[in-house]
Amino acid sequence: MKTMKRVLIVASMAFMAVMLYQWGHVDEREGKSSGIISEAIAAESPPKASPVKARARDFYAPNSEDLGPDEMRVIACGTGMPTSRPGQAASCWLLELGNGDKFIFDIGTGSGERIAALQIPYNYLDKVFLSHLHTDHFGDLDALFVGGALSGRQKPLRVWGPSGDTPERGTKYALDHLYKALTWDLDGRAGITDPRGYQPFEVTEFDYKGVNEIIYQENGVTIRSIPAIHSLDGPVSFIVEWNGLKFVFGGDTYPNKWYAKYAKDADLAIHECFIAVPDLITKFKFTPQGALSVGTQIHTAPEAFGKMMSIIKPRMAVAYHFFNDFDTSGPINDRIRKTYDGPLSLAKDYMVWNITKDDIRVRMAIYDEAVWPPPPTEKPQVPDPKLRIPYSDFIVDGKYDMKDVIQPTYDEINKKYGLKEKQD
Ligand SMILES: [Zn+2]
């Protein structure tokens, strides 16, 4: 940044001195061409090139960088809409702290595969905070729950979420029933897989009307919630404080006074920013009435997002909850810039922010499409076959005899690992 500023200052002085048309004018003191702009660039140290050494990368490759003890890393694992699409899953944000803690804020539809792409052992991904119970904010909870347990989470999944104005509209009700909906899935895994990750969700339901009240405090990390205004009573936003850094994750909301007050001076402030109304009508096929209502009253319009950021003045503002395309990001940026001129990221899936007290670095993650589960952090527990729920005689009778072709695989594995396993 400093380099650019210096170049710009030199360039502006040049403009004033020689007028616009006199590039490379003759210096009156030395009588030779000064080539003002190129001189300024030439004064910078040359970039370090080498035919044999690697250069610093300008992207984030999962599982390739240590996190500093004072550093916070945030990765967008979903930034879009309820209709998830290949380029954008619905709301999901991973927060990683230099003390080793990791938190998932929202786990919207389609975000599970983004989490998988980051190659983080699932035992470290056991804490989820839900801003509200729209599927674009918790639609992949079942994927993380079951897929995570299958891939190395050896403990229950902990979930924090708001109450509702009735018990049926609260997080506990939703998750109790989600667990019940998974009865067939979970029964079918009994006695086959390590059972520890499949225990019922450990739900902490907190009062959605709590204003900046602590809902989590462990290991030097404090998380508070503030109410949000969206669809029904219940939605919230979260404020995380750790090691002198402040991270704010705003759930869906009409701009509200609690965010304006408690998100102030955040290092990273995420807030929803909806598709501009004209694009909601022409591209998202909303009716004009629906676009006005949803785009400005149920959610936050880009101009309103900008106004909110001008109030709270974060070190970095992050806008999400819109389809971020070449033809929509321009209008959204223009509208935000009517009311806000500070640092801004228009979020895309796999955008990465590294935050320290001195710096905020924004990059994109480059990931492996063919990623496999990372190693478990603890030894897997061998399941108890006695817990297996048997097939009926009717289904057993339908088995085609494959014993002869499968036996060589048993022989191979028993020999390699010193086992005495037998076919069912
Ligand atoms: Zn919502």
Ligand SMILES: [Zn+2]
């Ligand atoms: Zn939403």
